[in-house]
Amino acid sequence: xxKNNRAVVVFSGGQDSTTCLFWALEKFDHVELVTFDYNxxxxxxxxxxxxxxxxxxxxxxxxxxxxxxxxxxxxxxxADIEVENAEDGALPNxxxxxxxxxxxxxxxxxxxxxxxKHIITGVCETDFSGYPDCRDVFTKSLNVTLNLSxxxxxxxxxxxxxxxxxxxxxxxxxxxxxxxxxxxxxxxxNGVRGAGCGECPACKLxxxxxxxxxxxxxxxxx
Numbered sequence: 598x599x600k601n602n603r604a605v606v607v608f609s610g611g612q613d614s615t616t617c618l619f620w621a622l623e624k625f626d627h628v629e630l631v632t633f634d635y636n637x638x639x640x641x642x643x644x645x646x647x648x649x650x651x652x653x654x655x656x657x658x659x660x661x662x663x664x665x666x667x668x669x670x671x672x673x674x675x676a677d678i679e680v681e682n683a684e685d686g687a688l689p690n691x692x693x694x695x696x697x698x699x700x701x702x703x704x705x706x707x708x709x710x711x712x713x714k715h716i717i718t719g720v721c722e723t724d725f726s727g728y729p730d731c732r733d734v735f736t737k738s739l740n741v742t743l744n745l746s747x748x749x750x751x752x753x754x755x756x757x758x759x760x761x762x763x764x765x766x767x768x769x770x771x772x773x774x775x776x777x778x779x780x781x782x783x784x785x786x787n788g789v790r791g792a793g794c795g796e797c798p799a800c801k802l803x804x805x806x807x808x809x810x811x812x813x814x815x816x817x818x819x
Contacts (some may be wrong), residue, residue: 602626603713604754607633607704608657610646611784612803613719613757616765618653620756620774621717629702629711630655635662635696645783645790652781660703698729698739705743705751714751721757721765733758762806764812770814779807 603620608614608630623630631647643659650657682763697720703715720731729735740753757765769778785793785801793800 598625600712600714603708603711604628604643604715604717605704605711605713606630607700607716608650609719610642610644610649610782611719612769612782613721613779613784615649615764615778615782616769616772616774617717617719617756618649618655618819619752619774619778620703620768621715622653623772624741625715627713628655629658629707629713631658631660633660633662633700633703633721636665639791641788642783645781647810649781658707660707662699662703665783673748688810696736697728701736701739701753702743703755705747708751709747709749715754717754717756719757720755721760723761723764725758761809762802766805766807766810772809 602625604620604625604627606614606618606628608618618628618630630650632643632749634643637643647657647659672717679733697718701716701718704718708714718736720736722732736753736755736758740751743749743753746749756768760768766778769775780791780809783790783793784799786797786799787794789800793803795801795804
């Protein structure tokens with residue numbers, strides 16, 4: 598199979614990566630998923646990713662990245678650290694230093710092994726928490742570095758980069774998976790599937806975007 602039609606999706610089972618999964622299925626003939634186990638706050642995240650992969654009949658790679666838990670203790674890698682909002686322009690305590698750097702690097706190594714050219718990630722610079730490794734300049738820079746390191750022409754795709762959460766919901770709707778993403782994904786920092794706990798920053802961002810999109814869609818359908 599032509600590697601130009603083969604892709605790897607960095608997949609957490611959340612709203613963004615699941616939307617990216619269905620985006621990739623529209624674009625490429627062969628799609629595989631990679632999920633990283635870094636002893637994250639909720640192991641349910643990995644179970645949700647595994648379930649979605651099975652439901653979609655896709656090959657799913659789960660890679661051990663537990664070193665991140667050792668090197669970068671924070672609210673996503675330690676259950677005893679409470680998730681807190683950032684103050685005074687500081688990074689939130691859910692930022693895991695080096696996470697996307699490592700995830701995309703290992704996803705690209707995997708892509709080379711399965712003869713795939715394309716890597717898809719759900720990072721976004723529009724509705725994000727200030728994470729530096731979600732920025733467009735970072736992904737473009739890393740793309741160049743990875744190509745140089747392996748003498749390849751990989752392409753890192755970021756279909757959500759310039760979308761806010763309402764537009765991400767709209768994309769899921771356009772792809773015909775709005776309800777699937779709404780019900781089956783796990784975005785919540787407290788490990789509650791679907792609508793989530795409603796209190797953590799991730800749930801508030803997701804719900805605000807959903808409310809905005811539903812209001813917009815209702816107005817269009819009047």
